[in-house]
Amino acid sequence: MVYEPNQSGSKELPETDPRFVSGRWIGFYLQPQIHYGRCWMQLFLRFSEGKIQGDGRDIAGSFFLRGKYNLESAEVWFHKTYNDWHVYYKGRYARKAISGIWYLPVDSGDFVVWSVDNSDPTIRRLKAEAELPVAVMPPSAVDS
Numbered sequence: 001m002v003y004e005p006n007q008s009g010s011k012e013l014p015e016t017d018p019r020f021v022s023g024r025w026i027g028f029y030l031q032p033q034i035h036y037g038r039c040w041m042q043l044f045l046r047f048s049e050g051k052i053q054g055d056g057r058d059i060a061g062s063f064f065l066r067g068k069y070n071l072e073s074a075e076v077w078f079h080k081t082y083n084d085w086h087v088y089y090k091g092r093y094a095r096k097a098i099s100g101i102w103y104l105p106v107d108s109g110d111f112v113v114w115s116v117d118n119s120d121p122t123i124r125r126l127k128a129e130a131e132l133p134v135a136v137m138p139p140s141a142v143d144s
Helices: 123-130 139-143
Strands: 023-030 038-048 051-058 061-069 075-081 086-094 097-104 107-115
Touching (some): 038 061
Antiparallel strands (some): 023 038, 023 107, 038 051, 051 061, 086 097
8 A cells, every 4th residue: 555645735845955855755663662673654755945844654653744854964853743642753864765763752763764766775784684604513513
């Protein structure tokens, strides 16, 4: 199922920096205390004049998103607002994705999001980890 964004009709000009592309983004956050593995999210983000606005959904439900970004430092700050709580995010754009840390007063974890125009930036790292050689004991050591 493809996420359909809330069209706000904003008249602000979209960001021209290719790192901060307005449109569909996907990604995940990690919350090992509650969920095992990646908690996927779909977002529609609008970058303009140092501000981020958008909406999306994830395992916790639908949310609105508001925040800021800095072109010089590539830093990004935003919060997702659900019906009755906020989750805060701080990250940086690098390697075709925004990654960093999300936090609540009682919990925190890592996150990464990227434009759907880019591929999952974590695949190469996961592939490299899967290709690591496995230590094998010689048969003589097992038989002893």
